[in-house]
Amino acid sequence: MTFYEKELNRIRSIVYSNEGQINTVIGIRNYIENNYDVNLNLDLLSNIQCISKYHMLRLFKKYYGQTPRQYLIDKRIEKSKEQLKNGISVTETCFAVGFESLGSFSALFKTKTGKSPTEFQKEQLSRRKIAKEF
Amino acid sequence: MKVTLISIPVRDQEKALKFYTEKLGFLKKKDLPLGGGNRWLTLVSPEWQDGPELLLEPAPNHFEPCKVFQDALMEAGYPYTQFDTENVDADYKRLKDLDVEFSMKPTEMGTVKVAVFNDTCGNNIQLVEEL
Numbered sequence: 001m002t003f004y005e006k007e008l009n010r011i012r013s014i015v016y017s018n019e020g021q022i023n024t025v026i027g028i029r030n031y032i033e034n035n036y037d038v039n040l041n042l043d044l045l046s047n048i049q050c051i052s053k054y055h056m057l058r059l060f061k062k063y064y065g066q067t068p069r070q071y072l073i074d075k076r077i078e079k080s081k082e083q084l085k086n087g088i089s090v091t092e093t094c095f096a097v098g099f100e101s102l103g104s105f106s107a108l109f110k111t112k113t114g115k116s117p118t119e120f121q122k123e124q125l126s127r128r129k130i131a132k133e134f
Numbered sequence: 135m136k137v138t139l140i141s142i143p144v145r146d147q148e149k150a151l152k153f154y155t156e157k158l159g160f161l162k163k164k165d166l167p168l169g170g171g172n173r174w175l176t177l178v179s180p181e182w183q184d185g186p187e188l189l190l191e192p193a194p195n196h197f198e199p200c201k202v203f204q205d206a207l208m209e210a211g212y213p214y215t216q217f218d219t220e221n222v223d224a225d226y227k228r229l230k231d232l233d234v235e236f237s238m239k240p241t242e243m244g245t246v247k248v249a250v251f252n253d254t255c256g257n258n259i260q261l262v263e264e265l
Contacts, residue, residue: 002211002237004250004258016244026245026265063245064264 024049025063028056032068036075037098042068072098077112080105084121093117139176141189142214143204144255147175150190153254157232158217163187172196194256204256211237213250213260222247222263 016022028045045068046056060068076097083093091102094117099105109117144150154160160177164187168174176187194201207214219225222240226249230236237258238250247263 003209004211004213005238008241008243008248012243022244029245029264 021059022063024051024056025059028060028068029064029071032072032075036072036079037096039098039100040068040072073108074112077109080109080117081113081120084117085124087121087125090117090121137186139187139189140215141191141193142253142257143193143200144190144253144257145192145194146255147173147190147192150253150255151175151177154188154190157229157234160188190255208252208256208258211250211258214257216248216260216262219261219263222249222261225249225261 027049031045031048032040042053042057046053049056051059057067060066060071064071066074076099079097080093080099083096084090088096090106094102094105099108106117109115109120113120115123151162154177155162159180161180161183162175163178163183164174164176166174172192175190177190178187179185194204204214226236226240229251235252236249237252238248240247240249242265245265247265249261250258251261253259
């Protein structure tokens with residue numbers, strides 16, 4: 001066994017010894033992963049795992065280093081990039097990945113990626129065109 | 135300021151380029167001569183070509199402490215860095231079939247699953263899948 005494996009075992013026994021908690025947060029993450037496109041909220045997420053809202057929030061943050069909300073936003077932005085690359089309109093993309101307002105989607109997209117959804121899409125589509133032409 | 139680059143030390147840039155493109159599947163992005171046979175050589179993920187670049191640096195050949203550090207990490211089995219994957223088990227199988235050597239099989243670590251392979255250029259690299 002390498003020194004690194006010993007270290008992993010040591011860390012596992014400190015950080016990941018509570019199997020119940022791990023299964024709970026993995027369940028929540030999977031739920032977000034499969035349902036990012038619908039209206040998700042903390043009550044719903046905690047109900048799925050039958051734990052209190054605040055306990056769920058604390059656990060998720062403890063194991064994933066982000067709140068479920070931050071995690072969900074990143075997932076939606078990632079998915080929206082795929083949609084925009086495929087030529088889906090900005091409005092359609094916004095609702096397809098679960099955002100409820102075009103304004104907040106555009107603002108979040110710009111904050112997270114440095115470009116507005118429209119700029120991002122133009123760039124992606126023109127890049128593809130250039131690649132074809134050369 | 136923006137974070138755009140991850141650098142890893144390699145003993146042989148040409149060999150590293152072959153391993154990282156042909157076996158791992160990265161794409162070459164930049165390749166320019168820096169004199170003395172050294173290159174500024176960067177790669178990107180095929181599915182994220184405007185994402186961070188991986189710089190294959192010939193540092194161990196020019197700066198002894200880098201070589202010492204790299205050797206010590208290798209010996210202890212410590213990964214120099216890690217790459218995300220959607221499926222560690224699938225990548226493990228694919229790379230094993232390409233004769234890539236693993237020092238650690240896919241192993242669950244709480245909310246992630248990890249595996250460690252040898253990049254043949256002086257480093258252990260970890261693959262991580264979020265569970």
